[in-house]
Amino acid sequence: MNIQDAKFLMSNSRVEECPAPTLPEYAFIGRSNVGKSSLINMLTNHKGLAKTSSQPGKTQLINHFIINNTWYLVDLPGYGYAKVSKDSRVKWQRMINFYLRKRENLACVFVLVDSRHSPQAVDLEFMEQLGSEGIPFVMIFTKADKQSGTRTQQNVVDYIQKMEETWDEVPRHFVTSAEEKTGRDEVLDFIQEINR
Ligand code: GDP
Numbered sequence: 001m002n003i004q005d006a007k008f009l010m011s012n013s014r015v016e017e018c019p020a021p022t023l024p025e026y027a028f029i030g031r032s033n034v035g036k037s038s039l040i041n042m043l044t045n046h047k048g049l050a051k052t053s054s055q056p057g058k059t060q061l062i063n064h065f066i067i068n069n070t071w072y073l074v075d076l077p078g079y080g081y082a083k084v085s086k087d088s089r090v091k092w093q094r095m096i097n098f099y100l101r102k103r104e105n106l107a108c109v110f111v112l113v114d115s116r117h118s119p120q121a122v123d124l125e126f127m128e129q130l131g132s133e134g135i136p137f138v139m140i141f142t143k144a145d146k147q148s149g150t151r152t153q154q155n156v157v158d159y160i161q162k163m164e165e166t167w168d169e170v171p172r173h174f175v176t177s178a179e180e181k182t183g184r185d186e187v188l189d190f191i192q193e194i195n196r
Pocket of ligand 1: 146180
C-alpha cells in the first residue's frame, strides 16, 4: 500500500466523541517507550505525525489519524509506565476498555512489544484480555535493529512459545525497525488485505 495522505484528525478521551465509525480502524498500543510513535511515523512516512514521547506516559488520549481517506489509524496511550499514578492508571484502563469494546469499526489492534525483551507479564496480560473479549489483534516486535537478527528471532520464538502455553492459536506477528524502516510493507499489506 502506498501512503498518499496521512492527517491528524482529533484526540479524545471518550469513544463517543471519536470520528463517525464509517471507515475501518487500526489501533496501535504497547508499553510506554516501545517505539509506537516512531513506528507510526515510519508506516505513514511522516516524521512528526505521532509525537515521539519526550515524557513517557504523558499522552493519555485516543488519537485519530486518517490515512489515504480510506482508513483510520489510532495511536492509543501506552501502558506499564511505572511513574504513572494509580488514578491515571485507572482512568487509562477505563478509557481503553471502553474504546476496545465499543469501537464498532475497529478492524485490528496492533500490540507492540520490544524485540529486545523476553515475554513480559504486562503485555501477555493485555493480549490475554483482548483474546478473551474476541478483539482481533496481531503483534509487532519493534526496534529489531537493536540486536542481531538471530537474537530477535530467538525472542520472537520465546514469546510465541510462551503464548502457546495458554493459547490454541497464536496471533500473527510482524518484526519492524523504525530506524531501518523494515517491516513496513508487511504491516501495510496486512492492513490492505483486511480493508479489501
Ligand atoms: P513510544 O513511547 O512508544 O511512542 O516510543 P517512541 O517512538 O517515542 O520511541 C522511544 C525511544 O525508542 C526513542 O528514543 C526512539 O528513538 C527509540 N526507537 C523507537 N523505535 C526504534 C527503532 O526501531 N530502532 C531504534 N534503534 N530505536 C527506536
